[in-house]
Amino acid sequence: QKEVEQDPGPLSVPEGAIVSLNCTYSNSAFQYFMWYRQYSRKGPELLMYTYSSGNKEDGRFTAQVDKSSKYISLFIRDSQPSDSATYLCAMTKGSNYKLTFGKGTLLTVNP
Amino acid sequence: KAGVTQTPRYLIKTRGQQVTLSCSPISGHRSVSWYQQTPGQGLQFLFEYFSETQRNKGNFPGRFSGRQFSNSRSEMNVSTLELGDSALYLCASSRDPGQGTYEQYFGPGTRLTVT
Numbered sequence: 001q002k003e004v005e006q007d008p009g010p011l012s013v014p015e016g017a018i019v020s021l022n023c024t025y026s027n028s029a030f031q032y033f034m035w036y037r038q039y040s041r042k043g044p045e046l047l048m049y050t051y052s053s054g055n056k057e058d059g060r061f062t063a064q065v066d067k068s069s070k071y072i073s074l075f076i077r078d079s080q081p082s083d084s085a086t087y088l089c090a091m092t093k094g095s096n097y098k099l100t101f102g103k104g105t106l107l108t109v110n111p
Numbered sequence: 112k113a114g115v116t117q118t119p120r121y122l123i124k125t126r127g128q129q130v131t132l133s134c135s136p137i138s139g140h141r142s143v144s145w146y147q148q149t150p151g152q153g154l155q156f157l158f159e160y161f162s163e164t165q166r167n168k169g170n171f172p173g174r175f176s177g178r179q180f181s182n183s184r185s186e187m188n189v190s191t192l193e194l195g196d197s198a199l200y201l202c203a204s205s206r207d208p209g210q211g212t213y214e215q216y217f218g219p220g221t222r223l224t225v226t
Binding site for chain 1: 115154216
């Protein structure tokens, strides 16, 4: 079993839709959770960073962490064609800088 | 503030050769990590350097090595290249770990093709 599982999609939605992206993990030692956006042939861009359980909102993006269920989510409101990219979840125990990544979900937002 | 820079951006090498990739972190960032990204395995951690010392290492063979200089710039080296080493190599930088933050910022990557 992989430490972090993420549905690879692809996910295709119309412009303006609410998008929900999810990851599950097996290691309860993970404490810091991140979401990255990666455009084709570019490096990952940090979108959201959260510590432990709870919600964090930044503009159209909301990150949720449920440590009891080992489940994290990223919601994108009013999705735009420019949001079309691969979204990667990542997490770390906090004892070092090693990030463990999900495989990524490919999202396409259609105008 | 300038982001993480990596050179070269693209590289084509032949099996058996060696390659050196370079990374300059964000100004003020002292930790540099390296990752390999492939379609099959996704993003995998290679190693992390802080204050010129390797602090963590992923599950890669000894052909993969790295170093960090006093100005925090880092290089990674792959010797005796194999076809399976073809990948996007990403460098990420982080602030002083004493500040209790684990955010990592990635560069654009070096795309290595081994023929």
